[in-house]
Amino acid sequence: MSPGAETVFVGTIITLDPERPRAGALLVRDGRVAAVGDEASVLAGAGSDAARVELGGRALLPGFVEAHGHPTDSALVLSRYMVDIRPVTIDTAEGVMDAIRAGVADRPDGAYFNGWDALLQKGLGEPTIQQLDRIAPNTPLVIAHNSGHVAYFNTAAARAAGIDKHSKDPVGSRWVKDDAGELTGKGFEIGTLFALLRPMLATAQAELPSLLADYLASLNAVGITTVSDMSWDHAKTPLLNAVRERGVTTRMRLYEMSAPGSRASVDLENGDDLIKQVGVKTWADGSPWVGNILLSFPYLDTPATREVGIPTGSTGSANYSREQLDAIVDQYFPHGWQLACHAHGDRAIDMVLDCWEAMLERSPRDDHRLRLEHVGTMTPEQFRRAAGLGVTASFLIDHVYYWGDTLIDDLFGFQHGAAWANARAAIDAGMRISLHNDGTVTPAEPLRNLAVAITRTSRTGRVLNRDEGITLDEALRAQTLDAAWQLQADDIVGSLEVGKYADLVVLSADPYSVAPANLPSLTVDATYLAGEQVYQRVATEV
Numbered sequence: 041m042s043p044g045a046e047t048v049f050v051g052t053i054i055t056l057d058p059e060r061p062r063a064g065a066l067l068v069r070d071g072r073v074a075a076v077g078d079e080a081s082v083l084a085g086a087g088s089d090a091a092r093v094e095l096g097g098r099a100l101l102p103g104f105v106e107a108h109g110h111p112t113d114s115a116l117v118l119s120r121y122m123v124d125i126r127p128v129t130i131d132t133a134e135g136v137m138d139a140i141r142a143g144v145a146d147r148p149d150g151a152y153f154n155g156w157d158a159l160l161q162k163g164l165g166e167p168t169i170q171q172l173d174r175i176a177p178n179t180p181l182v183i184a185h186n187s188g189h190v191a192y193f194n195t196a197a198a199r200a201a202g203i204d205k206h207s208k209d210p211v212g213s214r215w216v217k218d219d220a221g222e223l224t225g226k227g228f229e230i231g232t233l234f235a236l237l238r239p240m241l242a243t244a245q246a247e248l249p250s251l252l253a254d255y256l257a258s259l260n261a262v263g264i265t266t267v268s269d270m271s272w273d274h275a276k277t278p279l280l281n282a283v284r285e286r287g288v289t290t291r292m293r294l295y296e297m298s299a300p301g302s303r304a305s306v307d308l309e310n311g312d313d314l315i316k317q318v319g320v321k322t323w324a325d326g327s328p329w330v331g332n333i334l335l336s337f338p339y340l341d342t343p344a345t346r347e348v349g350i351p352t353g354s355t356g357s358a359n360y361s362r363e364q365l366d367a368i369v370d371q372y373f374p375h376g377w378q379l380a381c382h383a384h385g386d387r388a389i390d391m392v393l394d395c396w397e398a399m400l401e402r403s404p405r406d407d408h409r410l411r412l413e414h415v416g417t418m419t420p421e422q423f424r425r426a427a428g429l430g431v432t433a434s435f436l437i438d439h440v441y442y443w444g445d446t447l448i449d450d451l452f453g454f455q456h457g458a459a460w461a462n463a464r465a466a467i468d469a470g471m472r473i474s475l476h477n478d479g480t481v482t483p484a485e486p487l488r489n490l491a492v493a494i495t496r497t498s499r500t501g502r503v504l505n506r507d508e509g510i511t512l513d514e515a516l517r518a519q520t521l522d523a524a525w526q527l528q529a530d531d532i533v534g535s536l537e538v539g540k541y542a543d544l545v546v547l548s549a550d551p552y553s554v555a556p557a558n559l560p561s562l563t564v565d566a567t568y569l570a571g572e573q574v575y576q577r578v579a580t581e582v
């Protein structure tokens with residue numbers, strides 16, 4: 041949009057501004073909301089050559105905010121450099137194994153796969169290094185678990201990445217070894233995965249800016265205009281600079297991965313309204329699907345838990361001790377950084393809350409927006425305690441949709457499984473929350489997030505504790521304004537108010553006009569970043 045250019049949107053406008061939830065017209069000037077209100081008053085303030093967009097039966101909302109994404113990793117993982125075997129792509133164990141054999145045959149220099157999930161792709165079990173060596177005797181073979189919390193690999197992959205039984209565990213991660221001290225072809229946590237992917241990254245490097253630009257465009261296509269990067273690494277700064285030159289279509293808020301003994305790589309004041317590092321990310325525990333979340337109750341003993349190798353009676357594990365967590369938070373929080381901590385198990389959540397409570401006594405701060413990520417088993421009592429400390433939570437609500445049945449039948453039983461990701465309890469405790477899809481773990485699908493948060497229905501139609509559902513008002517806030525608040529961007533985006541950026545999404549209908557279960561069937565017709573159109577649905581898709 042050229043300087044001074046104006047556009048007026050006329051029709052159904054859902055602002056997310058509590059003072060004026062609905063409006064009939066909105067004026068965009070110089071990339072910002074210049075007026076919002078009834079049609080007559082907004083038109084009175086517009087120039088005579090303002091472009092006019094009639095919404096008709098459609099609805100205009102603030103662009104969606106993905107409060108917990110991994111765009112710089114997802115851009116690579118979903119590119120041609122890795123084979124997509126996610127459960128959202130391939131249903132069966134047989135299909136996964138076929139894809140792996142075909143991938144190894146096609147890619148003799150290194151075959152990299154993402155998305156293994158033996159709970160949904162039943163029958164996969166856990167591969168051993170011997171099995172993977174038989175499939176690929178000479179080709180490096182790496183398989184990332186869909187959660188990102190486990191990597192499987194063969195001997196050639198270890199050799200290519202320079203890893204052997206004497207290699208040190210990466211920070212917060214662990215190479216699994218057998219009784220004789222040999223590598224078993226399994227690594228826990230993201231540090232092992234990155235180490236194994238290093239040879240492939242060297243090849244993909246030159247293409248990363250265009251892969252990231254494509255990925256950001258794919259977020260625009262589902263209405264997202266701001267995304268966080270929860271596994272940010274300062275070494276990727278040249279990548280972001282290259283993408284800036286092409287034109288960034290989605291705002292990014294970066295959370296740098298913590299490391300013992302480290303400091304943040306940039307000053308608190310950094311970046312701009314488009315891209316900015318706002319926080320630091322730590323993983324207190326791992327993934328429910330691989331057994332490494334820290335719980336007060338045991339995993340069930342079922343064929344599924346046996347198949348994925350979760351020991352009978354296991355209550356999981358944490359990635360850090362309390363002492364280690366205390367040391368990590370003190371490297372960052374006293375310097376003003378926001379902290380975000382991945383925690384699924386209720387005991388991991390207690391440990392983080394204990395750590396943060398003590399930290400806030402040492403380094404008091406009023407508006408800290410400390411974030412807990414995913415919080416699968418967090419209890420109502422824990423939400424109340426967290427809210428009292430000013431802690432906020434971000435929910436991977438799609439767990440209920442894709443894994444709802446497995447949570448109850450295979451892993452935790454009804455009491456703990458059906459209560460998964462209890463957004464109702466968080467809001468009732470007084471928290472502002474967000475909904476997210478977590479990079480490649482589930483597809484970026486904000487409209488489905490709204491539906492699942494309201495209906496708590498799995499993809500087989502099973503309802504998990506309907507009374508833990510939230511309202512459409514609450515779900516929309518969690519996907520826009522309150523998500524922006526968590527990213528410290530609510531002063532510039534997240535609602536349609538005068539002075540904020542015109543980050544906008546046009547939906548095919550008013551979301552309040554359809555049954556909650558049908559929200560995912562709405563389409564995103566157009567997306568705007570600072571008044572510039574960054575996505576237009578093509579007519580052939582209609």
Ligand SMILES: [Zn+2]
Nearest residue numbers: 108110270478
């Ligand atoms: Zn994540």
